[in-house]
Amino acid sequence: MMMIVRNIPIFAIIMIGAIMFSPYKSIAQEQKAEATWIWYPGDYEIWLSNKMQARRTERGAFLPPLWRYYSPYALVTFKKDFELDEPDEITIATEGDFKLQLDGKLIHGRSKTLQVPSGKHSIVIKVYNQEAVPALYIQGNRLVTDHTWEVTFEDKEWIDETGKASDQSGTNWETVGSWNFDNAEEKPSLFKLETTPQYATSVKDAGKGQLIDFGKETFGYIRFHGLKGTGNISLYYGESEQEALDAEFCETLDELTFDGSQASEVTLENSMAFRYVQIQADQSIEYDSVSMLYEYLPVTYHGKFKSSDELLNEIWDVSAYTMHLNTREFFLDGIKRDRWIWSGDAYQSYLMNYYLFFDNESVKRTLLALRGKEPVASHLNTIMDYSLYWFIGIYDYYLFSGDEDFIKNFYPRMVSLMDFCLDRRNESGMMEGLPGDWIFIDWADGLSKEGEVSFEQLLLARSLEAMALSAEIAGDQEGKEKYQILADALRDKLFEVFWSEEKKALMHQRVDGEVxxxxxxxxxxxxxxxxxxxDEQKNAVKEHVLLNEEIQKITTPYMRFYELEALCAMGEQAFVLEEIRDYWGGMLDLGATSFWEKYDPQESGEEHLEMYGRPYGKSLCHAWGASPIYLFGKYYLGVKPTSPGYENYVIEPHLAGLEWMEGEVPTPFGNISLSISMAEIKVHSAGGQGTLTIKSKTKPISNTAEVVAMGEDVYELKITPETKHQITYTSFQ
Amino acid sequence: MMMIVRNIPIFAIIMIGAIMFSPYKSIAQEQKAEATWIWYPGDYEIWLSNKMQARRTERGAFLPPLWRYYSPYALVTFKKDFELDEPDEITIATEGDFKLQLDGKLIHGRSKTLQVPSGKHSIVIKVYNQEAVPALYIQGNRLVTDHTWEVTFEDKEWIDETGKASDQSGTNWETVGSWNFDNAEEKPSLFKLETTPQYATSVKDAGKGQLIDFGKETFGYIRFHGLKGTGNISLYYGESEQEALDAEFCETLDELTFDGSQASEVTLENSMAFRYVQIQADQSIEYDSVSMLYEYLPVTYHGKFKSSDELLNEIWDVSAYTMHLNTREFFLDGIKRDRWIWSGDAYQSYLMNYYLFFDNESVKRTLLALRGKEPVASHLNTIMDYSLYWFIGIYDYYLFSGDEDFIKNFYPRMVSLMDFCLDRRNESGMMEGLPGDWIFIDWADGLSKEGEVSFEQLLLARSLEAMALSAEIAGDQEGKEKYQILADALRDKLFEVFWSEEKKALMHQRVDGEVxxxxxxxxxxxxxxxxxxxDEQKNAVKEHVLLNEEIQKITTPYMRFYELEALCAMGEQAFVLEEIRDYWGGMLDLGATSFWEKYDPQESGEEHLEMYGRPYGKSLCHAWGASPIYLFGKYYLGVKPTSPGYENYVIEPHLAGLEWMEGEVPTPFGNISLSISMAEIKVHSAGGQGTLTIKSKTKPISNTAEVVAMGEDVYELKITPETKHQITYTSFQ
Known part of the structure; x- marks a missing residue:
């Protein structure tokens, strides 16, 4: 049985948008030797993220990030050595002025076409652009710009008195960056997200103006239709009705002035996040109606989930929508307020993405924007834990995607960030907060971040494991050994210092030598x-910490993500499902159309909207609120890779009391489709070698593979690609 | 006796220009608490130099530098703590979006004015600009942007869950950069050099077009008057008539197409260096005449020199003009070809500048543009010697200007460049060429740069002395000691390895342990x-090296600069004067109106125009050709500072056979005026304590100070400021 296609209007619109307007190519198309715009790796991501993150406003004030901005190189040199069987005519497009050398000879003039005779050649093109990112697009019958080109920001090409070029320049060539700008006209600097019209679901008079409701959380540009007259219009945006109606305290607003010369259709310049907007217009100005242009990244919903529990289905759908709203030029934390890229938040988006869009480009763009370039002078987002999530994010990205090129290309930036981290260890080899280091961990009352915090050492240990793995991929054998030794030593130290055999827990911190x-x-x-x-520690920790009511509770969806994951990893799927119903269901009960930055069931009324000491400070559409996508895919459908790029993977389904569930999990090969009931599992996979684990009272019967008993009531069978597996069994525990 | 004002048309135009149009302020005006545009230190210089150096073309092709470009920070934070006796209203201008916090509180909206109550305040303004340099201008009655503000590219200002800001952010605040943009409208990104019209001195038919002669080397934008019709015009520029007439090989050209819609007056977009331009126009297009807009930096000719030898006077004048043509946004190497900033060339411009414009801003701009920012990945301009000249340039800048602030503000960038250099030493503690290092020294046939070159170690030793001095000024006592020890050790090593007692010379190089x-x-x-x-070595070296015809001769004015300086420092002024008459006089005999990149008296005809294997490759207006300015001021008028900023200085005049000379040497206090004949010296100084050394057969008679005998025929007297000193004596040796 294959998935039923659900009919959710907003998704349908997006998918049509993707087909009709999107520059995105299918993998099959990408593999053709087509030309694409290329640039210095990471520079476009830095430039675009600088622009995107400067779009936050607070009550009309511009509010850029509190961390440093990196800059692209203004002058870069591209090169490629190639051989032509027959002559080629190439056309050259650049963003910026360019200098072209063919076989070491400068081509005079500024012609955009060039005849290249057959034979071996070397082409070198310098591009200068100080306003946007220097970029190059070459289209010939044979020669095209693609990922095989190299680039440098310093070609060190000098000449002697006779005009002869140096032959030992020491230039460091790197592999170019690219995305999906596959036409000469599609200049990277012109990139914009897609848009599609959306209309109000209700309009009512309110206070001095109108209150417009778009029916659910959305993002985009307000449009006026039939606008005429002169005067001012004020717009007060709200994720809640209360916020939109509170002109004095709403977080975002727009103040417009019209002199009568405007067109009758006006689309605002600023995109905003809102469900409601209150519009106050001078009497001297009129309009017929208000709509909006919904703005989004065209991505495909590869992951799917549906079950016998409609509440869970709604939680999954709203999670997916929350995730999509926050998946934009980069993975955002939240769409109303920050609109920034936070490494800790993004880390969860990477994981959710693997079970929804499987859009590697969004992961790579975000990792590159976060990392910036040299020199490293502070932690990512200034937060110690956020530097470490970056390494772990690469570790995971490799596991899910199998993309070795990314690690090979950016390993030097991993090394320099890790050098920065290692340099900040104390004499015990642990990281603690130095001036300039923000220790975040979580928003939690009274949480101490002083001294050596066990959590930070744990992240560092995992980051060092990520470095060891990456060093091997990048061919740095010495580095691999160094990082592995450091990782092992830190893990040992972590347990030596923080593990309490009495408390059956890792203690929180050591200050001045005292745990x-x-x-x-x-x-x-x-x-x-x-x-x-x-295993013994795990079970003890589950009892003494995870399920211990006396340990301070977690209130942010951010850390709920990991808490619930830990419980699932311990087989507590049934318990977690109840938690999900309570926590995410609790938000839905309060009318949520996207999931929040924080939810405390103890609060009531407008308390739910408040945060950071501001009445509407809380984001009601926060990426970290979408974790059910990840949990359902990984721990209920139970699919996860066990070797890079899903070459090997496992399926360990947990119905956890549900009658049935069905879904799809994307992989680099295509989807794994699952349909699971109390009596039957159907599986279809597009690639990779899978192992399905089934708990059954009796030996399951398969239409394809051999079923192997693995222990009491536990059976395994191999899932081969392109096969319709159907297994019947006796209902799960 | 004061200087006669000479009447040289081009200079007169410039000085009028400076008075009428220039934004440049006198020192007195600068000292007033007026507002000025501020930015992150060095970033404007980087941005402007990136633009300027990308204006080189070669036969219509774009030709940017071969070294790396740095980028300004796109997001910076300015701050100032201040106290107001009474309320102030400030107006805010920025280049880019801005965020304003007063006393820790975000000001909502985007108002450009703000009421600030009396009392103590802290103002923090973030500015974002990814296209140009983020810059800030605030004008209030009391509060203004000036050099007392601080700035950072990373303010690390985070908040906790309650919205409370961190109190241990570790932010590194630096002193802002500024120049002379003293009005809100005068935005730094709009900066352009001044222009003034110039007209042809002759027009004649030549080949397929017209040859226009502007009478001397010049720089700027060609203008067409009375242009009409449709079609193409080609312009072939030449520093020589031959070059302009050689459409196939001239170095620079412009190809224009007109569709008939153009204005009758058209000024070209590209500025070029030329004396001649050949114009070939289609028959379908007509124009009445061609003129140009001369483009220049408005600086004042403070330094002056005139003598009884008209040839020397002309050499000084043409040198000053050559220097001025190359003193632009930054000190250029040459105006026709590179239009780039080369550290070795600029180093000489700094020195010449001290005896002509005394424009500290041009020195600072050039030093900052050359240095760029972190991380250092290669030598300045990729050349090892050019990194070292940068340090020595700062050493000299401090000696001449006394500007400690510059060193205090940029000491960290000195340290990081020196770290880069020190890291590249070999096991003997010497620098030799590694992959990526260009060892330049000089353009000279067969000059070996292999192994340890004594010249490079000498520059490194001096650079280390500059570091020791700068460390002390910057308050880094540990650094001072470290650099002094390194400098002393390297000087010892230099003589131990390279000094040959047999040859009475420092040998050129050591390769594989063999000198x-x-x-x-x-x-x-x-x-x-x-x-x-x-002293003994000096005299031996003079005989065995400097005056030894068997040692390879120097043919570039670049190294002639130092050769003649060395001879002057040995008292060989009379010999050097003959050399100047021959070498620079030789260029004048060949019709030079500015001095060249290289001159070889052995060559003839068009050989003089050729270089780098190209018939017109040689620059005929090269900054390093202007060294007589420096030599005449320092070694003939004989004025040089002996403590920073001319607090103390010496005057050691050398008539060297001239009947008389008179001139002015600028200092931070104003000019030192000198008039010297065989019988009398008149001196007037605006500040500092001077010591005049006179060689006389009898004891000189002074109208002011006591004359003290210092040895046989040598006398000294003190020069006090604002005093008309007049000394009579018996003619010099």
Missing amino acids: LDTITRYANMFAIFFDYFS | LDTITRYANMFAIFFDYFS
């Missing part, structure tokens, strides 16, 4: 799914 | 004016 008598959930839950505990 | 049997002039002449030799 304090505090336990938090953070290090303990990460150590579970990092597999740092023995 | 080769080669002597060049470079290290030997620098060691003279660096005062690294004993």
Whole structure:
């Protein structure tokens, strides 16, 4: 049985948009030797993220990020050595002025076409652009710009008195960056997200103006139709009705002035996040109606989930929508307020993305924007934990995508960030907060970040493991050994210092050489799914920490993500499902159309909207609120890769009390489709070697593969690609 | 006696230009608490130099520098703590979007004015601009943007869950950069050099078109008057008539197409260096006449020189004009071809500038543009010697200007460049060429740059002395000691390895542990004016190297600069004057209106125009050709500072056979005016304590100060400021 195609209007619109207007190519198309715009790796991502993150406003004030901005190189040199069987005519498009050398000879003039005779050649093109990113697009019958080109920001090409070029320039050539700008006219600097019209679901008079409701959380540009007259219009945006109606305290607003010369159709310049907008217009100005242009990244919903529980289905759908709203030029934290890229938030988006869009480009863009370039002078987003999530994000990206090129190309930037981290260790080899380091961990009342925090050491240990793995891929054998030794030593130290045999927990921190008598959930839950505990420790931690009501509770969806993951990793799917119903269901009960930055069931009324001491400070559409996507895919449908790029993977379904569930999990080969009931599992996979684990009271019967008993009531069978597997069994435990 | 004002048309035009149009302020005006545009230090210089250096073309092709471009920060934060006696209203102008916080509180909206109540305040303004340099201008009655503000590219200002800002951010605040943009409308990104019209001195038919002669080397934009019709016009520029007439090989050209819609007055977009231009127009297009807009930096000719020898006067005048043509947004190497900033060339411009414009801003701009920012990945201009000249340039800048602020503000960039250099030493503690290092020294046939070159070690030693001095000014006592020890050790090593007691010379190089049997002039002449030799060594080197015809001769004005300086430092002014008459006089005999990149009296005809294997490759207006300005001021008028900023200085005049000379030497206090004949010296100084040394057969008679005998025929007297000193004596030796 294959998935039923659900009919959710907004998704349908997006998918049509993607087909009709999108520059995105299918993998099959990408593999053709077509030309694409190329640039210095990471520079476009830096430039675009600088622009995007400067779009935050607070009550009309411009509010850029609090961390440093990196800059693209203004002058770069591209090159390629190639051989032609027959002559080629190439056309050259650049963003910026360019200098072209063919076989070491400068081509005079500024012609955009060039005849290249057959034979071996070397082409070198310098591009200068100080306003946007220097970029190059060459289209010939044979020669095209693609990922095989190299680039440098310093070609060190000098000449002697006779005009002869140096033959030992020491230039460091790197592989170019590119995305999906595959036409000469499609200049990278012109990139904009897609848009499609959306209309109000209700309009009513309110206070001094009108309150327009778009029916659900959305993002885009307000449009006026039939606008005439002169005067001012004020717009007060709200993720909640209360916020839109509160002209004095709403977080975002627009103040417009019209002199009568405007067109009758006006689309605002600023995109905003809102469900409601209150419009106050002078009497001297009129309009017929208000709509909006919804703005989005055209991505495909590869991942799917549906079950016998309609509440869970709604939670999955709203999670997917929340995730999509925050998946834009880059993975955002939230769409109303920050509109920034936070490494900790993005890390969760990467994971959710693997079970929804499987859009590697969004992961890579975000990793590159976060990392910036040299020199490293502070942690990513200034936060220590956020530097470390970046490494772990690459570790995971490799596991899910199998993309070795990304690691090979950016390994030097991994090394320099890790050097920065290692340089900040204390004499015990641990990282603690130095001036300029923000230790975040979580938003939690009274959470101490002083001294050596076990959670940070845990992230560092995993980051060092990511470095060892990446060093090997990048061919740095010495680095691999160095990082592995450091990782092992830190793991040992972590347990030596923080593990309490009495408390059955990793303690929270050590200050001035004394381990304090505090336990938090953070290090303990990460150590579970990092597999740092023995089975005995795991079970003890589950009882003494995870399920212990006396340990401070987690209130942010951000850390709920990991808490629930840890519980799932311990087989507590049934318990977690109840938690999901309560927590995410609780938000839906309060009318949420996207999931929030924080939810506390103890609060009531407008308390739910408040945060950071501001009445509407809380984001009601926050990426980290979408974690059910990840949990359902990985721990209920139960699909996860066990070797890079899903070459090998496992399926360990957990109905956890549901009658049935069905869904799809994307992989680099295509989707794995699953349909699971109390009596039957159907599986179809597009590639990779899978192992399905089934818990059954009796030996399951398969139409394809051999079923192997693995222990009491546990069976395995191999899932081969392009095969319709159908297994019947006796209902799960 | 004061200087006669000479009447040289081009200079007169410039000085009028400076008075009428220039934004440049007198020192007195600068000292007033007026508002000025501010930015992150060095970033404007980087941005402007990126633009300027990308204006080189070669036969219509774009030709940017071969070294790396740095980028400004796109997001910076300015701040100032201040106290107001009474309320102030400030107006805010920025280049880019801005965020304003007063006393920690975000000001909503985007108002360009703000009421600030009396009392203590802290103002913090973030500015974002990815196209140009983020810059800020605030004008209030009390609060203004000026050099007292601070700035950072990373303010690390984070908040906790309650919205409370961190109190240990570790932000590194630096002193802002500024220049002379003192009005809100005068935005730094709009900066352009001044222009003034110039007209042809002759027009004649030539080949397929017209040859226009502007009478002398010039720089600017060709203008067509009375242009009509449709079709193409080709312009072939020439520093020589031959070049302009050679459409096939001239170095620069313009190809224009007109569709008939053009205005009758058309000024070209590209500025070019030329004396001649050949114009070939289609028959379908007509124009009445051609003129040009001369483009220049408005600077004042503070330094002056005139003598009884008209040839020398012309050499000084043409040198000053050559220097002015190359003193633009930054100190250029040459105006026709490179239009780039080369550290070695610029180093000489700094020195010449101290005896002509005394324009500290041009020195600082050039030093900052050359240095760029972190991380250092290669030598300045990729050339090892050019990194080292940068340090020595700062050493000299401090001596002449006394500007400690510059060193304090940029000491960290000195340290990081020196770290780069020190990291590249070999196991003997010497620098030799590694892959990526260009060892330049000089354009000279067969000059070997292999192994350890004594000249490079000499520059490194001096650079280390500059670091020790700068460390002390910057308050880095540990650094001072470290650099002094390194400098002393390297000087010892230099003599231990390279000094040949047999040859009475520093040998040229050591390769694979063997000192080769080669002597060049470079290290030997620098060691003279660096005062690294004993008197005995100096005299021996003069005989065995400097005046030894068998040692390879120097043919570039670049190294002639130092050779003649070394001879002057040895008292060989009379000999050098003959050399100047021959060498620079030789160029004038060939019709030079500005001095050349290279001159070889042995060549003839068009050989003089050729270089780098190209018939017109040679620059006929090259900054390093202007060295007589420096030599006449420092070694004939004989004025040089002996403590920073001319607090103390010496005057050691050398008539060297001239009947008389008179001139002015600028200092931070104003000019030192001198009139010197065989019988009398008149001196007037605006500040500092001077010591005049006179060689006389009898004891000189002074109208002011006591004359003290210092040895046989040598007398000294003190020059006090604002005093008309007049000394009579018996003619010089």
